[in-house]
Amino acid sequence: MLTQSNYWHTTTHMPGEENTITPLPEKVDVAVIGGGYTGLSAARTLAKSGAKVVVLEAETIGWGASSRNGGMTLTGLKVSMQTVIKKYGRDIARRLFQCSLDSVDMVEQIVQEENIDCGFARYGHLLTASKPDHYDGFKNEVDFMAKEFNHAVRLVTQNELRSEIGSNVYYGALVDEVSGGLNPAQYVTGLAHAAEKAGVVLHARARVNSLERRGTRFFLQTERGPLTAESVLVGTSGYTGNATKRLQRKIIPIGSFIIATERLSEELAYELSPRNRMIFGGRAAFFPENKNTIARSAEILRREMIEVYPQLKNVQVEYVWGGTLDFTFDMMTHVGESDGVYYSLGYAGHGVAMATYLGKTVAEAMLAGNIKEHPFASFDFPGAPLGLYNGFPWFLPFAGAWHKFLDWIE
Numbered sequence: 001m002l003t004q005s006n007y008w009h010t011t012t013h014m015p016g017e018e019n020t021i022t023p024l025p026e027k028v029d030v031a032v033i034g035g036g037y038t039g040l041s042a043a044r045t046l047a048k049s050g051a052k053v054v055v056l057e058a059e060t061i062g063w064g065a066s067s068r069n070g071g072m073t074l075t076g077l078k079v080s081m082q083t084v085i086k087k088y089g090r091d092i093a094r095r096l097f098q099c100s101l102d103s104v105d106m107v108e109q110i111v112q113e114e115n116i117d118c119g120f121a122r123y124g125h126l127l128t129a130s131k132p133d134h135y136d137g138f139k140n141e142v143d144f145m146a147k148e149f150n151h152a153v154r155l156v157t158q159n160e161l162r163s164e165i166g167s168n169v170y171y172g173a174l175v176d177e178v179s180g181g182l183n184p185a186q187y188v189t190g191l192a193h194a195a196e197k198a199g200v201v202l203h204a205r206a207r208v209n210s211l212e213r214r215g216t217r218f219f220l221q222t223e224r225g226p227l228t229a230e231s232v233l234v235g236t237s238g239y240t241g242n243a244t245k246r247l248q249r250k251i252i253p254i255g256s257f258i259i260a261t262e263r264l265s266e267e268l269a270y271e272l273s274p275r276n277r278m279i280f281g282g283r284a285a286f287f288p289e290n291k292n293t294i295a296r297s298a299e300i301l302r303r304e305m306i307e308v309y310p311q312l313k314n315v316q317v318e319y320v321w322g323g324t325l326d327f328t329f330d331m332m333t334h335v336g337e338s339d340g341v342y343y344s345l346g347y348a349g350h351g352v353a354m355a356t357y358l359g360k361t362v363a364e365a366m367l368a369g370n371i372k373e374h375p376f377a378s379f380d381f382p383g384a385p386l387g388l389y390n391g392f393p394w395f396l397p398f399a400g401a402w403h404k405f406l407d408w409i410e
């Protein structure tokens with residue numbers, strides 16, 4: 001039977017309500033807002049340096065995208081590296097791409113160091129060609145990545161792909177074998193325990209309602225009382241709200257959805273390559289998750305899944321859930337400091353490895369006082385054209401229609 005719930009949550013005990021009983025301290029060195037990969041990874045690093053650190057999470061730890069995602073631990077950025085070179089030049093592009101490789105290494109290292117049982121492995125990731133000319137583009141990409149980034153990606157022909165993933169619909173693929181995969185809920189749970197082990201105090205149900213700078217200090221009003229902090233780091237991703245209005249205006253929250261089937265037979269799992277269930281996701285609706293967008297997405301995703309894998313026609317979909325992505329107006333991830341408040345935002349669905357990495361490296365930059373030198377701070381963080389955006393994405397229905405139109409004419 002189909003339920004609107006997150007399959008990953010059935011595989012671990014998420015850090016939960018027990019956090020609510022810890023009273024908030026009056027003063028801390030660093031208040032981290034948001035209890036996902038960004039916040040937890042940053043908090044762990046800051047606490048290891050001896051700082052007194054709290055994580056303030058509006059819901060429960062790991063509640064956001066960090067326990068809802070597809071677990072793909074990816075190299076590269078949301079934007080193609082060709083576009084990054086065109087916009088920012090070779091030097092910046094090379095630094096950013098290197099960060100993406102380091103981010104996958106970092107996840108692997110943290111998983112090993114902290115003994116996190118989340119099934120991390122370097123499975124690689126595939127980009128599939130849904131049209132013949134996509135495959136031609138992949139051929140250029142192999143040479144481009146080798147020449148510009150000394151990075152090997154490999155073509156997979158249509159026939160090879162069929163025997164690899166059991167689907168006939170694609171015209172081939174590009175594989176990057178450096179990428180990995182993991183169970184996101186188990187990973188965020190492990191990261192939370194690792195942060196606690198380093199001395200971080202995690203506070204669930206502690207939504208920050210307002211944040212005010214007075215001199216060099218910050219005064220935070222949370223739903224569990226006030227707090228003073230020497231520094232603040234924001235890692236609120238697609239859930240960025242009113243308390244950090246300036247940042248909210250630069251983030252477009254977009255829904256992303258996943259279905260999980262019942263357990264597959266051994267033969268089917270072998271033919272299609274998943275472990276035991278097919279996890280199938282996409283941006284089936286533009287608006288963030290609610291009962292309606294989730295229900296609609298379940299239908300759309302099931303239909304798309306059967307187009308790709310007709311073998312799953314009689315397999316039940318048991319779980320459907322959604323989460324919110326944080327797009328920026330230039331589709332890039334941004335880190336920096338705004339009015340003394342540090343942030344790392346804008347992963348746009350590419351944040352499992354990157355949020356872990358940027359959480360840690362932004363924390364290091366806070367300690368060293370050199371955030372401006374961070375590669376992801378070396379370009380502007382744009383707001384909406386003409387300032388026509390206050391955090392409510394009124395233009396999404398039009399954007400949705402526009403993209404459907406583009407898909408149709410492409």
Ligand SMILES: Cc1cc2nc3c(=O)[nH]c(=O)nc-3n(C[C@H](O)[C@H](O)[C@H](O)COP(=O)(O)OP(=O)(O)OC[C@H]3O[C@@H](n4cnc5c(N)ncnc54)[C@H](O)[C@@H]3O)c2cc1C
Pocket residue numbers: 033034035036037038039056057058059060062063064065066067068069070071072073074206207208209235236237238239240241243256257258281322323324325347348349350351352353354355
């Ligand atoms: C369905 C889905 C599939 C995805 N698949 C992939 C994938 O396969 N690979 C990949 O690389 N990325 C993927 N992503 C993206 C990835 O999950 C995110 O980029 C990453 O988890 C972001 O981590 P974060 O810590 O920055 O944010 P989140 O995990 O979203 O955490 C932000 C937290 O901030 C809290 N918060 C917000 N406002 C406040 C406040 N005022 N006070 C206190 N707390 C607050 C929220 O409650 C939330 O828990 C996917 C995302 C979704 C939704």
